[in-house]
Amino acid sequence: MSFPQKSNGNRILRRVRPRDSSTPPPLIDISVSQVQALDSAAEYYHYQYQLLKDTIEKLGLKDAVYAYMQKNDLTMQDLNDPAVFQRVVDALESVAYSSVLVGTAAVELTLPSSYDLRKQGRVGQIKNQGQCASCVGFSSSSVIESTMMTLGQTLTASPSDIFFCLGTGAAHCATGWNVGDAASKIQSYGFVEDSCFPYPSTALASGQDATCVHSSCSRHMDLQMTLLTGNQGVAMQRVKRNMMTNGAVLTWIVIYASFDTMTSCRNQEDASGNPISAWKLQSTDTTPLGGHAIACVGWNDSLQAWLCQNSWGSSWGNNGFFWIGYGQAGVMGEAYGFF
CATH class of the missing domain: 3.90.70.10 (Cysteine proteinases)
Known part of the structure; x- marks a missing residue:
C-alpha cells in the first residue's frame, strides 16, 4: 500500500465535500502517521496469527491436544475452565512444544472456522x-x-x-x-x-x-x-x-x-x-x-x-x-x- 508523501507525520487527513444524505457521513480526522501505525498493526497481528496456526498445524499440536482430551475424558467445554486448560498445557508442554503453542492449539480447537x-x-x-x-x-x-x-x-x-x-x-x-x-x-x-x-x-x-x-x-x-x-x-x-x-x-x-x-x-x-x-x-x-x-x-x-x-x-x-x-x-x- 502506498501513502501520501508527507513532511510531517501529524498532518491531518480530512475528506472535504458537501454533506447530504447521498454521501456517507463525515469521518474521524486522522494523521498520516496514525494511518501507517494502524495499518501496520493490523497486518502484523493477522500475519503472526496465521504463522502460529501454520506452525501448530505442521507440528500436529491440535491433534495432540485432542488425543489428550479424549484419553482423559475431557470435552471442548471443559477447556473453558482455566484449571483444566492449564492442566492440558502443562501435560503437553515440552522442549519442542512451548506453552504458548500448546495453549494456542487448545484455544484453536474451540474456535469454529466461521x-x-x-x-x-x-x-x-x-x-x-x-x-x-x-x-x-x-x-x-x-x-x-x-x-x-x-x-x-x-x-x-x-x-x-x-x-x-x-x-x-x-x-x-x-x-x-x-x-x-x-x-x-x-x-x-x-x-x-x-x-x-x-x-x-x-x-x-x-x-x-x-x-x-x-x-x-x-x-x-x-x-x-x-x-x-x-x-x-x-x-x-x-x-x-x-x-x-x-x-x-x-x-x-x-x-x-x-x-x-x-x-x-x-x-x-x-x-x-x-x-x-x-x-x-x-x-x-x-x-x-x-x-x-x-x-x-x-x-x-x-x-x-x-x-x-x-x-x-x-x-x-x-x-x-x-x-x-x-x-x-x-x-x-x-x-x-x-x-
Whole structure:
C-alpha cells in the first residue's frame, strides 16, 4: 500500500465535500502517521496469527491436544475452565512444544472456522449516525448492546450519551473521537439507554454538535473494558474468543475511496445470508480519507474476512453489515471488548 508523501507525520487527513444524505457521513480526522501505525498493526497481528496456526498445524499440536482430551475424558467445554486448560498445557508442554503453542492449539480447537453473532441473536440495532462523525458513539453502543445481550439483557444504548457526554471536550461532529478513549470512559462512567438521550435531529441532519443531556436516568455500570490487541500472535485469537464469549468487538478502520460510497459493500452475501465476497483495498485506494469506528460481530476463515456492523443505516451494505478482508484498512489494528 502506498501513502501520501508527507513532511510531517501529524498532518491531518480530512475528506472535504458537501454533506447530504447521498454521501456517507463525515469521518474521524486522522494523521498520516496514525494511518501507517494502524495499518501496520493490523497486518502484523493477522500475519503472526496465521504463522502460529501454520506452525501448530505442521507440528500436529491440535491433534495432540485432542488425543489428550479424549484419553482423559475431557470435552471442548471443559477447556473453558482455566484449571483444566492449564492442566492440558502443562501435560503437553515440552522442549519442542512451548506453552504458548500448546495453549494456542487448545484455544484453536474451540474456535469454529466461521461465526456470526447475528445468528446467535446477539447484535445491536442498525443505526444511522447521519451527517455527524459520531461513529465512535454508534459503534460503541452496538458493542454494548451485544455484550448486554450476552449477559441476558436486551436494551438500546445511547450513542448520544457516549459521544456528546462521555466525549465532552474531545468528541465533535466535524472531527470525530477515538475508540480507545470511548472504551475507557464507558468502563469508568457507564452508559445510559437511548430513551434517556435520543440522538439529536440536528446532528443527524446537519452534523451539529449537541450539548450533553444530564438526564435523571441511572447509569449502567455493568461493564469492564479489555484491550484485545497488542499480544502479537494471539491478538486475533483473543478477538474471536471475545466475540464468542462476550459479544461484539469495537475497532476502527481507515476509509478509502472504494469504501466511501452509500452503495459500497452490497451483494456480499447470498440469499441465505452466507458470505460470498469481502471488501478489500483496490489499486486505486492510495489516499486515506479518514478513520471510521465499527463493531465487528463475526468471521469467516474460508473467506478470510471479518463480519462488521456499520452505522450508516440499514440500506447500506448488507442490511447495515459488511465483510472486510483480514488485515485490510487497519481492521483489528486496535480492538476492544467489554465483559
